[in-house]
Amino acid sequence: MDEILKIAPLEERIYRHRCVEAWSIVVPWIGFSFSNLVKLVEPTPKAQFVAFQSYYDSGQMPQGRWAGINFPYVEGLRLDEAMNPLTLLSVGMYGETLPNQDGAPVRMVIPWKYGFKSIKSLVKIKFQKNMPPTTWNLAASNEYGFYSNVNPNVDHPRWSQAKERRLGEIFKRATLMFNGYGDQVASLYNGMDLKKNY
Amino acid sequence: MRALLTSKWTKVVVFLLCLIPLGGLVWRGFHNGLGANPVEYIQLTTGDWILRFLVLTLCITPFRKLFNLPDLIRFRRMLGLFAFFYLCLHFLTYLGPDQSFDLGGMWKDVAKRPFITVGFLGFLLLLPLALTSTAGWIRRLGGKRWQALHRAIYFAAIAGVIHYYWKVKSDVRMPLFYGALVATLLLWRLGDWFRKRREGASVKLAPQRMPANPAQ
Numbered sequence: 001m002d003e004i005l006k007i008a009p010l011e012e013r014i015y016r017h018r019c020v021e022a023w024s025i026v027v028p029w030i031g032f033s034f035s036n037l038v039k040l041v042e043p044t045p046k047a048q049f050v051a052f053q054s055y056y057d058s059g060q061m062p063q064g065r066w067a068g069i070n071f072p073y074v075e076g077l078r079l080d081e082a083m084n085p086l087t088l089l090s091v092g093m094y095g096e097t098l099p100n101q102d103g104a105p106v107r108m109v110i111p112w113k114y115g116f117k118s119i120k121s122l123v124k125i126k127f128q129k130n131m132p133p134t135t136w137n138l139a140a141s142n143e144y145g146f147y148s149n150v151n152p153n154v155d156h157p158r159w160s161q162a163k164e165r166r167l168g169e170i171f172k173r174a175t176l177m178f179n180g181y182g183d184q185v186a187s188l189y190n191g192m193d194l195k196k197n198y
Numbered sequence: 199m200r201a202l203l204t205s206k207w208t209k210v211v212v213f214l215l216c217l218i219p220l221g222g223l224v225w226r227g228f229h230n231g232l233g234a235n236p237v238e239y240i241q242l243t244t245g246d247w248i249l250r251f252l253v254l255t256l257c258i259t260p261f262r263k264l265f266n267l268p269d270l271i272r273f274r275r276m277l278g279l280f281a282f283f284y285l286c287l288h289f290l291t292y293l294g295p296d297q298s299f300d301l302g303g304m305w306k307d308v309a310k311r312p313f314i315t316v317g318f319l320g321f322l323l324l325l326p327l328a329l330t331s332t333a334g335w336i337r338r339l340g341g342k343r344w345q346a347l348h349r350a351i352y353f354a355a356i357a358g359v360i361h362y363y364w365k366v367k368s369d370v371r372m373p374l375f376y377g378a379l380v381a382t383l384l385l386w387r388l389g390d391w392f393r394k395r396r397e398g399a400s401v402k403l404a405p406q407r408m409p410a411n412p413a414q
Contacts (some may be wrong), residue, residue, distance in 0.1 A: 021367070023235055068368025156362065158313055167234050170295050187306060 001105055003078035005091065007040060008032035012095075013088055013109075018150045018179045020114035022172070029109050030092030035083045043079070043127035050082045051075075051132035052108060053124035063099050069139045075119035076132035076146065077110065078188075086111055086184055090128045113180040114148045145198040150187070203269035212273055216280040218392050219247045220287075237295040244288040249362065249376045251281035252355045256383040263390070278351065282328040289321055313364035323350045352387075353379045366409035 010030050018024045037048075056072035058064055064071045081087065088109040091098060098104040103120025110117050116136050126132075136144035143157055152175040154164045163172035178185050189197075202208055223240060228230050232239045258274040261267060292314075297304040308318045323349070327348055336344045359380055363373035 023238070025234075044395055068370065119400075158311055160307065160311075165235065165237060165295070170237060171298050172296065192249060 004089075006196050008036035010091070015086075015088075015109060016110040016179050017109075017111065017115055017118075018164060018175065020116055020144070020148070020156065020161075022159060022161065022164050022175075023030075023167055024175075025167045027093055028095070029088055029090045030095070031088045031090035031109070034087040034089045035085060037089060037125075038079075038083055041127065046129050047127035048079055049128050049131050051077060051124075051126040051128055052077075052122055054069060055123045056118055057138050058107040067185075069135050071135075072123075072134065073135045075108070075117055075134050078108060078131075079127070079183075080188055081110070084162045084179060084185060084188065100168065106147075112150055112178040112185045114150060116144070117148050123155075147189075147197050149185075149194065149198075150175060151177060151194055151198065153177075154195055199267065199393070200269060203267065203272065203362045209272060209276070213276060216251070216276065218283065219243065237291055241288060241291050244284045245362065246286060247284040249355075250279050250359050251277055251284060252351065252358060253376065253379050253383065254352065255281060255381065256324060256355060260383060260390075279331060279382040282324050285321060285324060313361055316357050316364065317361035320354045320361060323357065327351060327354075350382055355384075 010032060012028055012030055013028060014028045016024060017027050025137065052075045054071075054073035054075075058071075061071075077087070079190070088111075090103070090107050090109045091105060093099075093102060098107065098123075103118075103122075107120040107123045108118050117134075131146060134144075134146055136148075137146055150161075155161050161175060164175045165172050176182075223232075223243060225234070226239075255277040258270050258277070262270045268388060293299060293304060296323060297307065327350055328345065330347065331337065339347065341413060346401050359373060359377045363370060
């Protein structure tokens with residue numbers, strides 16, 4: 001942990017967080033750009049993707065078998081997505097270290113994607129050639145794609161993604177393309193059909 | 199037991215008990231107890247209580263017969279109407295906070311999303327039952343027709359279970375639990391119907407045989 005904290009100076013980033021289930025919140029995270037870690041690791045040119053894995057202990061987490069998804073939780077990013085300066089490796093929030101339920105001790109925060117992409121409690125990061133499997137995609141591939149960028153024009157099969165409820169508010173507000181981070185990330189997806197690559 | 203079931207005070211007590219879920223929500227509302235997403239909390243809580251009251255309502259007839267407690271009938275209408283009451287709250291949290299009272303948007307959502315469609319269908323099925331729940335309507339429709347209409351509760355309960363099953367993200371234990379309860383209660387009715395039909399058939403046969411018996 002001490003070594004992770006030495007990779008780069010910690011900074012506070014205030015991001016919008018949009019859950020795939022249509023609620024949202026603004027969170028002051030603490031961490032540094034994931035790209036700092038990538039530069040340190042120096043992956044070979046063969047590495048096109050990053051695969052992440054969460055901590056899982058069935059003895060300590062007995063409810064896991066009822067969750068309807070397989071554990072350990074796994075996620076992934078394309079290397080250029082992981083290198084984007086917005087992609088954060090986070091160790092804290094609200095000025096404190098991360099609480100367990102928010103992904104202690106280290107988690108990812110990818111603010112232009114639905115919340116489930118921001119994998120918590122990391123134990124393994126792997127640079128690889130092929131697109132890694134991701135937990136929710138394995139559970140329901142028609143509902144959750146690999147990219148899962150926030151997109152008000154592509155509805156979840158069971159509910160609309162056009163609006164979201166900011167926690168603490170009664171009525172819903174419009175959801176923004178890429179959760180409002182289009183200026184920084186839209187170029188990653190030039191020429192891609194985001195209706196197909198949801 | 200009979201005295202307890204027929205007392206007018208029991209009805210008052212049951213009525214007050216049925217208001218506890220609403221009281222709980224109001225209390226939590228004033229004590230910051232509705233969690234981070236209060237609208238969702240109210241939707242999930244009222245949704246749970248709709249299914250519970252539907253199951254309780256469907257329990258009345260089997261319990262009357264199985265435990266020989268005919269007076270339970272006094273509570274059936276109240277329980278059914280409380281299911282509808284919590285359904286109205288459930289529907290209002292959808293129409294208001296979710297759809298911003300925009301009826302056009304609501305219709306599109308109802309048409310587009312199967313889990314909303316089937317939930318809305320349950321609402322449409324229970325609406326006429328609530329409206330015709332009075333003694334006056336039983337008289338106007340006639341007992342037979344009224345009873346036939348009120349069998350719509352079977353389909354409303356099935357719709358409610360499907361709505362819940364399609365809504366959850368992955369853990370289907372609770373929807374399956376309610377599904378099993380509703381299935382048991384409906385299968386009991388099916389069994390009862392077959393039993394009555396068999397008995398009815400033998401009763402009809404009996405008079406034909408009787409004249410053939412010279413000892414009569």
